[in-house]
Amino acid sequence: MAVSDTLSPASLPPLWRQREFMLxxxxxxxxSLGSHASGMVVPLLILQMTNSPSAMGLASALVLVPYILLxxxxxxxxxxxxxxxxxxxxxxxxxxxxMSVLLALAFDALTLPHLYAVMLVQGTMMxxxxxxxVAALSRVVATSQLPQAIGQNQAxxxxxxxxxxxxxxLMFQHLGRALPFALDTLTYLxxxxxxxxxxxxxxxxxxxxxxxxxxxxxxxLRWLWGQALVRRMAVITCLSNFVSAALPLLMIVQSKxxxxxxxxxxxxxxxxxxxxxxxxxxxxxxxxxxxFGVVIAGTLAVQALMLPLIAWATHPWALAAVYAVSxxxxxxxxxxxxxxxxxxxxxxxxxxxxxxxxxFANALYPLGALLCGWLLEHSGAAVAVGVxxxxxxxxxGGAAASRVVRREGLAPG
Numbered sequence: 236m237a238v239s240d241t242l243s244p245a246s247l248p249p250l251w252r253q254r255e256f257m258l259x260x261x262x263x264x265x266x267s268l269g270s271h272a273s274g275m276v277v278p279l280l281i282l283q284m285t286n287s288p289s290a291m292g293l294a295s296a297l298v299l300v301p302y303i304l305l306x307x308x309x310x311x312x313x314x315x316x317x318x319x320x321x322x323x324x325x326x327x328x329x330x331x332x333x334m335s336v337l338l339a340l341a342f343d344a345l346t347l348p349h350l351y352a353v354m355l356v357q358g359t360m361m362x363x364x365x366x367x368x369v370a371a372l373s374r375v376v377a378t379s380q381l382p383q384a385i386g387q388n389q390a391x392x393x394x395x396x397x398x399x400x401x402x403x404x405l406m407f408q409h410l411g412r413a414l415p416f417a418l419d420t421l422t423y424l425x426x427x428x429x430x431x432x433x434x435x436x437x438x439x440x441x442x443x444x445x446x447x448x449x450x451x452x453x454x455x456l457r458w459l460w461g462q463a464l465v466r467r468m469a470v471i472t473c474l475s476n477f478v479s480a481a482l483p484l485l486m487i488v489q490s491k492x493x494x495x496x497x498x499x500x501x502x503x504x505x506x507x508x509x510x511x512x513x514x515x516x517x518x519x520x521x522x523x524x525x526x527f528g529v530v531i532a533g534t535l536a537v538q539a540l541m542l543p544l545i546a547w548a549t550h551p552w553a554l555a556a557v558y559a560v561s562x563x564x565x566x567x568x569x570x571x572x573x574x575x576x577x578x579x580x581x582x583x584x585x586x587x588x589x590x591x592x593x594x595f596a597n598a599l600y601p602l603g604a605l606l607c608g609w610l611l612e613h614s615g616a617a618v619a620v621g622v623x624x625x626x627x628x629x630x631x632g633g634a635a636a637s638r639v640v641r642r643e644g645l646a647p648g
Contacts, residue, residue: 269422271399292608310590404501455587510559
């Protein structure tokens with residue numbers, strides 16, 4: 236049975252004592268550890284194989300292509316299908332994709348097209364899993380605890396982003412290139428087991444009679460477009476994600492330019508994870524004390540200020556400090572905007588509306604990764620940093636100037 240929204244926050248047990256939330260959260264933390272370990276290794280593998288930032292950028296882009304192609308129909312399906320089964324099968328699919336890389340490396344048969352295919356499969360399974368997981372969260376947590384739950388999710392992912400990159404690159408450099416993918420496979424299987432153990436029904440009754448796929452998709456799009464705040468945030472998030480797509484590529488190339496090896500690059504990313512963890516821990520506190528508009532514009536502005544420092548850094552640890560500050564902003568932004576969005580969306584529309592939002596939010600991510608890889612290869616890091624810093628500054632300024640964001644408006648407009 237879903238957690239009742241009629242209970243006051245004081246009468247609800249803390250999240251760590253809620254079995255269903257901890258199973259959902261624990262599975263995500265475990266699988267996130269493997270994902271960060273293997274995700275850090277994939278671009279390093281591609282650089283070893285090709286020495287091409289453009290090839291690395293293409294791999295990053297391919298992970299998000301399924302979001303553009305599949306978000307809207309998948310959003311309908313996760314509102315109609317059993318969300319628990321969707322998540323379990325998505326985890327099993329991702330485990331199989333990681334295992335294929337493990338076996339290819341073990342037999343010295345890994346090719347670039349194989350890695351690209353794995354990125355597409357992982358991205359496709361991620362669409363199904365993430366949309367089902369976000370929709371399920373409001374079924375296992377009361378609305379009053381959503382900001383806290385989202386903050387705890389962010390904290391878990393940030394904690395694994397500290398350990399995962401360092402662990403993955405340590406395995407890659409010293410223990411065998413296949414080991415990060417073995418870890419990734421096992422953690423996806425552990426997540427599938429954890430989600431399979433959930434007892435709460437993760438779907439509410441469908442809102443209205445079943446329609447054809449196009450009609451169902453349009454319901455989610457119309458709801459999103461009719462909410463001024465959600466619509467503005469989809470555009471702002473789209474443009475900020477365009478820049479975010481470039482950040483890991485910039486960090487890897489600049490770290491290598493400053494003489495860092497694979498293990499040290501992993502530590503740079505792990506220190507970024509420390510910043511992400513700090514942001515996740517304070518995200519709920521910030522959401523309760525600062526206005527929506529201040530948080531959104533402020534986090535974007537800080538990220539815009541950090542980007543030029545990537546080109547000016549003279550040591551990998553200076554680069555790590557810049558990355559940590561940038562990564563601190565992301566979870567704060569996510570806690571504030573996601574908790575507001577989930578509280579606004581009717582439960583029966585969660586999958587469709589979140590799918591529409593993520594379609595808009597991720598629409599430019601592949602382009603950002605591709606453009607960054609091309610600029611790094613043909614124009615250098617300084618030009619790439621300048622382009623993306625300029626875009627983020629414009630996004631921050633647009634968010635600060637938006638009347639709807641400033642006044643936290645919910646009415647269409």
